[in-house]
Amino acid sequence: xxxxxxVKMTCSGCSGAVTRVLEKAKPDVVDYSVNLExxxxxxxxxxxxxxxxxxxxxxxxxxxxxxxxx
Numbered sequence: 001x002x003x004x005x006x007v008k009m010t011c012s013g014c015s016g017a018v019t020r021v022l023e024k025a026k027p028d029v030v031d032y033s034v035n036l037e038x039x040x041x042x043x044x045x046x047x048x049x050x051x052x053x054x055x056x057x058x059x060x061x062x063x064x065x066x067x068x069x070x
Contacts, residue, residue, distance in 0.1 A: 004041070006065040025055055
C-alpha cells in the first residue's frame with residue numbers, strides 16, 4: 001500500500017523527525033519520501049494505515065490530510 005500524508009513541518013528538524021520514525025519502521029516501510037517544501041510524506045508499506053499514521057503522529061507533527069492508494 002502507498003499512503004500520502006500532509007504533515008505540518010516547519011523546519012529540517014521536523015522532517016528529520018518524520019524520517020527517523022519511518023527508518024525505524026523498516027522492514028515494514030518499504031520506501032518513503034519526506035518533502036519539507038510541499039509538506040508531504042509518501043509511504044509505501046506492508047503495515048496497516050493506522051500504524052503508519054500513529055508513527056508519524058508520535059513525532060508531534062500535525063497530520064492535516066491523508067490519502068490511501070491500494
